[in-house]
Amino acid sequence: MAPKRVGIVGYGHLGKFLTKAVQERPDLELAFVWNRTTSVLHGEVEGRYICENLENCSQFSPDLIVEVSHPIISEKYGPMFLNTADYLVGSPTALASQPVEDALRAAATSHGLYVPAGAFWGAEDILKMADRGTLKGLKVTMKKHPSCFKFEGELKAKNEQICGSEAVTLYDGPVRGLCPLAPNNVNTMAAAAMAGHNLGFDVVQGCLVSDPKLTDWHIVEVEVTGPQIAGRNFTVKTTRNNPADPGAVTGSATYGSFLSSVVRAGGRGPGVHLC
Structure with a gap:
């Protein structure tokens, strides 16, 4: 089975961790990385993986797009992502907006919308x-x-x-x-x-x-x-x-948990899925 091609949207602490982890796993393959400030990526990510404009993300042929940037990304690009690939919304607070949730559910007809469980036990x-x-x-x-x-x-x-x-x-x-x-x-x-x-x-x-x-x-x-x-x-x-530690928005165990969600996401068809 071919490895799952993963596009990563956001290059903060979690995005950096995922970029490295994806490249180290045989079941995953890096498709692209996007960051609001592209200059941050140069010197850290190979040029062939850098996506300058999210409107062009389909050119990288991702199987799964993973947002770890900001809730606004789902509002602006979520439906487009779902027309391209399965979509894992790493900032599900975006879904508290009823219009955003409705738009993503409506767009999840050929690919799946995935919500990571994260620290939500059970x-x-x-x-x-x-x-x-x-x-x-x-x-x-x-x-x-x-x-x-x-x-x-x-x-x-x-x-x-x-x-x-x-x-x-x-x-x-x-x-x-x-x-x-x-x-x-x-x-x-x-x-x-x-x-x-x-x-x-x-x-x-x-x-x-x-x-x-x-x-x-x-x-x-x-x-x-x-x-x-x-x-x-x-x-x-x-x-x-x-x-x-004090000042940490994300707890230490969250990184491994999120990677597990990335591994589990995809391939379940249209609709909304937990992972």
Whole structure:
């Protein structure tokens, strides 16, 4: 079987890691790399792999296009990507915009739209519950050091005002309202909203806690509520401790997890898939 040709959109920390990892695996082959600032790529990526303009990405014959840049990429280029290849949306907070989600779902007719589970533990089981309509509640709580958050608007000011050692809850409500305020931090929550599709972005809950004491970890808690059985609700709660230094937006374990998603993505046909 020929290796899967992967195009990488974005060359930050995760994009660099993926570019190197893809070239080291026999089951993957680098198709192209794009970055908003092309000069960053010169000297680090062979010229034959550099895509100067995303409008021309089909010329590199990718089997899978992987976005690890910014949510705006899916809005601007997602449907075009899906006309070319399978598409893995590495910034699923983009899907909190209903028009963007609708456009990508509509475009996923000949290729698949893939959403990485990332730090969302139990994603496949929750997807099965959503498919059966038995998922009744889903909440994701993320706890990080204040320096690990990258916010927009009101949350940025609220986080900057934290002093002392006490944890502060910055947001507790529907995931749809949180994604535009923290597009780089809550991709796990967006993945949860896609997995729990019978609830969606308006019903799946997200909670962000800024904790100055968390100098070594990113903590992700997932609370699942299922149907009543003999008068009692089925519930599951998981806690994931991801090693991370202060200032790190992405935890250490995320890199390997994302590479696994790249390996799993593709070949499942049209529609939306978790990976």
